[in-house]
Amino acid sequence: GEDVEQSLFLSVREGDSSVINCTYTDSSSTYLYWYKQEPGAGLQLLTYIFSNMDMKQDQRLTVLLNKKDKHLSLRIADTQTGDSAIYFCAERVYNNNDMRFGAGTRLTVKP
Amino acid sequence: EAQVTQNPRYLITVTGKKLTVTCSQNMNHEYMSWYRQDPGLGLRQIYYSMNVEVTDKGDVPEGYKVSRKEKRNFPLILESPSPNQTSLYFCASSFSREATQYFGPGTRLLVL
Numbered sequence: 714g715e716d717v718e719q720s721l722f723l724s725v726r727e728g729d730s731s732v733i734n735c736t737y738t739d740s741s742s743t744y745l746y747w748y749k750q751e752p753g754a755g756l757q758l759l760t761y762i763f764s765n766m767d768m769k770q771d772q773r774l775t776v777l778l779n780k781k782d783k784h785l786s787l788r789i790a791d792t793q794t795g796d797s798a799i800y801f802c803a804e805r806v807y808n809n810n811d812m813r814f815g816a817g818t819r820l821t822v823k824p
Numbered sequence: 825e826a827q828v829t830q831n832p833r834y835l836i837t838v839t840g841k842k843l844t845v846t847c848s849q850n851m852n853h854e855y856m857s858w859y860r861q862d863p864g865l866g867l868r869q870i871y872y873s874m875n876v877e878v879t880d881k882g883d884v885p886e887g888y889k890v891s892r893k894e895k896r897n898f899p900l901i902l903e904s905p906s907p908n909q910t911s912l913y914f915c916a917s918s919f920s921r922e923a924t925q926y927f928g929p930g931t932r933l934l935v936l
Contacts, residue, residue: 717866746924755828755914755927756867801866805922811882812925814859814867
């Protein structure tokens with residue numbers, strides 16, 4: 714498809730793991746990113762993964778990349794109320810280096 | 825503190841009244857860009873600039889202008905705003921087009 718796709722909403726209980734999924738468009742994309750947007754704020758880079766990697770872990774965050782299926786996921790372990798935000802998946806398109814964003818997944822963490 | 829700043833943060837205006845949203849970065853970044861964020865559409869690139877005096881169209885440039893006279897500043901100009909330009913606008917910068925982008929806090933624009 715032409716769009717980076719994400720489900721729009723995810724709700725979890727505090728302490729559970731959250732998994733946010735993304736399907737991207739270009740199998741030759743070089744970098745894939747996860748950004749976090751808190752209410753009233755700009756986008757904050759959470760983590761990124763280079764396309765030759767399958768997995769990247771950074772404290773509570775785990776990124777999994779399946780290049781064959783063009784599928785990217787972000788797992789947040791021990792989700793806290795402060796993790797409530799919109800999470801954007803983005804790819805850097807190989808042929809022109811443009812950034813292409815998904816519509817964002819709104820994560821709600823319930824106490 | 826390294827940052828990207830935008831002004832104003834909130835703006836309500838009327839159709840046809842020219843406005844400028846400023847963007848400034850203090851990281852000596854060469855690459856700057858403007859995005860708009862709309863519900864269900866994510867971020868779409870409006871314009872970008874590879875360096876001073878070098879600008880190019882993104883995915884949705886219609887109705888917008890930009891300029892890059894200095895490295896640190898990249899203003900977004902709406903010569904004749906229309907209601908369909910009501911949106912949340914983000915400026916971003918990076919060392920190069922390939923490098924990780926840093927985003928400003930956003931400007932929420934309402935055109936009546």
